[in-house]
Amino acid sequence: MKIAIVGTGYVGLVTGTCFAEVGIDVTCIDIDQKKIDNLHQGILPIYEPGLEEMVSRNVEKGRLQFSTNLAEAIQDCDVAFIAVGTPPGEDGSADLKYVLAVARGIGENMKSYGVIVTKSTVPVGTAAKVRAEIEQALAKRGADIEFDVASNPEFLKEGAAIDDFLKPDRIVVGVASERAEEVMRRLYKPFLLNGHPIIFMDIPSAEMTKYAANSMLATKISFMNDVANLCEIMGADVNKVRQGIGSDARIGTKFIYPGIGYGGSCFPKDVKALIKTAQENGYKMQVLQAVESVNEQQKSVLFDKVSRHFGGELRGLKMAVWGLSFKPKTDDMREAPSLVIIEKLLAAGCTVTAYDPVAMPEARHSLGDSIVYAKDEFAALIDADALLVVTEWPDFRAPNFEVVARLMKQKVIFDGRNIYEASELKELGFAYHCIGVRTEHREPLNDSITANKVSAAS
Known part of the structure; x- marks a missing residue:
C-alpha cells in the first residue's frame, strides 16, 4: 500500500514511521521546508524514545520519505492521513483551519479513489466538514472522483508512543462504507496478527471516543488530586488510600497517582474542547468542568x-x-x-x-x-x-x-x-x-477562615 501523512508533528511522524516499519510505503508531508530539510538530515522536531533510530532505518530502506509537495504525494495514494495541529482557541474550541486546509489541498490534487482519514484529534462532525471541503474542491475542478472519509483517532502516550502504535490496546476506526472499512482493515492487518483488536464504528462515535477516553483519564487524575488534598487536611495518607482503592479491579491502579496536575498536548486541550462542544449543543459537562478547575488549582x-x-x-x-x-x-x-x-x-x-x-x-x-x-x-x-x-x-x-x-x-x-x-x-x-500526606502543621479550613475574616472586615 501507499499512504501519505500530512503533518510531521508528534502524531504524524510517529504514525508514518510506524507504518513504514511494517513495510508500507509512506510519505510524510509538511509545509515547513526547514522541518522537512531537518528530517532529511535525521534531525527530528520532537523527542520520543526510539523514534530517531526507527526514522533513520526506514529512510535508509526507502520506505519513509519526507516532502513539502502534497500534490505529488497524493497521487495514486491509497490512504491519506490528516495529522496537523488543532490548537485550542481562546474559548477552548478546537481550531480546524489547518485540517480543512489540508482537505482542500487533497481535493485539488487527488487523481483516483482514496480514503481520507482524520488522525488529528477533532470534534464530532469534523469528518463531515472534511468531506464537504474535498467535494467543493473537486467540483471546482469539474472532477468526478470517488473517495471516502474516515476517522482513526490516535491513542499514543508520549514517551511510549512506538509501543502504543505497534502493540495497540485497540485500533478505533470510524467509517461510512464497506469499501473504506476494507481499505482500513488491509492497512492495519500487520498490527492485527498478534490479536490486537480493531473496532469499526460510525464516524461520529470514533470522533467522540478519543475525547471521551482522554477526558476519562483526566477525570481520574483530578479526582485523585482532590482526594489527596482532603487527605492532607484530615491526616490521612493518600498513598495508602491509592493502594486501597486501586486493588479494586473496577477502579484499577492507573492514573490514580496524586501529583501537581496534568499537562501536555492532549488532556488539557481535549477536556476544554469537549466542554465547548457540549456548550455549542446546549449541554453542560459538569463533571469535566470540575476536572478542569481542580487541575488548574493543583x-x-x-x-x-x-x-x-x-x-x-x-x-x-x-x-x-x-x-x-x-x-x-x-x-x-x-x-x-x-x-x-x-x-x-x-x-x-x-x-x-x-x-x-x-x-x-x-x-x-x-x-x-x-x-x-x-x-x-x-x-x-x-x-x-x-x-x-x-x-x-x-x-x-x-x-x-x-x-x-x-x-x-x-x-x-x-x-x-x-x-x-x-x-x-x-x-x-x-x-x-509531598502531596496528600500531612507533613506540616495545618489548621483545617484555615484559608477559608482567613478569607471570611477579611471579607467581614471590609
Whole structure:
C-alpha cells in the first residue's frame, strides 16, 4: 500500500514511521521546508524514545520519505492521513483551519479513489466538514472522483508512543462504507496478527471516543488530586488510600497517582474542547468542568507548600527544580505544571535553577533566561534553599541524598510526585513535603477562615 501523512508533528511522524516499519510505503508531508530539510538530515522536531533510530532505518530502506509537495504525494495514494495541529482557541474550541486546509489541498490534487482519514484529534462532525471541503474542491475542478472519509483517532502516550502504535490496546476506526472499512482493515492487518483488536464504528462515535477516553483519564487524575488534598487536611495518607482503592479491579491502579496536575498536548486541550462542544449543543459537562478547575488549582499546590514552609518570605531564596516537561520521557512543555510553579517562584522573588534530561531546550522557548539551566541534577542543588521535584524522571528516583544534603544550603524537599520515602528523608535531617500526606502543621479550613475574616472586615 501507499499512504501519505500530512503533518510531521508528534502524531504524524510517529504514525508514518510506524507504518513504514511494517513495510508500507509512506510519505510524510509538511509545509515547513526547514522541518522537512531537518528530517532529511535525521534531525527530528520532537523527542520520543526510539523514534530517531526507527526514522533513520526506514529512510535508509526507502520506505519513509519526507516532502513539502502534497500534490505529488497524493497521487495514486491509497490512504491519506490528516495529522496537523488543532490548537485550542481562546474559548477552548478546537481550531480546524489547518485540517480543512489540508482537505482542500487533497481535493485539488487527488487523481483516483482514496480514503481520507482524520488522525488529528477533532470534534464530532469534523469528518463531515472534511468531506464537504474535498467535494467543493473537486467540483471546482469539474472532477468526478470517488473517495471516502474516515476517522482513526490516535491513542499514543508520549514517551511510549512506538509501543502504543505497534502493540495497540485497540485500533478505533470510524467509517461510512464497506469499501473504506476494507481499505482500513488491509492497512492495519500487520498490527492485527498478534490479536490486537480493531473496532469499526460510525464516524461520529470514533470522533467522540478519543475525547471521551482522554477526558476519562483526566477525570481520574483530578479526582485523585482532590482526594489527596482532603487527605492532607484530615491526616490521612493518600498513598495508602491509592493502594486501597486501586486493588479494586473496577477502579484499577492507573492514573490514580496524586501529583501537581496534568499537562501536555492532549488532556488539557481535549477536556476544554469537549466542554465547548457540549456548550455549542446546549449541554453542560459538569463533571469535566470540575476536572478542569481542580487541575488548574493543583498546579499551584507545590508553590503553596513552599510559601507556607518559609512563612511567605521567599524573596532572595534559591530554588532548585528537578524536571520541566509535563511528564517523563518527553520534551513536551505544553501546559506543563512546571511553568506555573516557576512563574510563581519568580514572582515571589526567588531565583530558580532547573534541570531536565531532555526538555531544557524546549523550556527556553517559554522561560527564556528567567531561570538558570543546570548541567545536571546535582549542579542545580548548589546552595539551594529547597528542592522541588516536578517531573518524575527515572534519574531523580534514587539520588544519593548524602550528596544532596551537602550541596544544599537548607535541607528542604518538596516532592510533587511522591517518589520518595518520608521516613528515610526525615532520618537524614530533611524537611520533606509531598502531596496528600500531612507533613506540616495545618489548621483545617484555615484559608477559608482567613478569607471570611477579611471579607467581614471590609
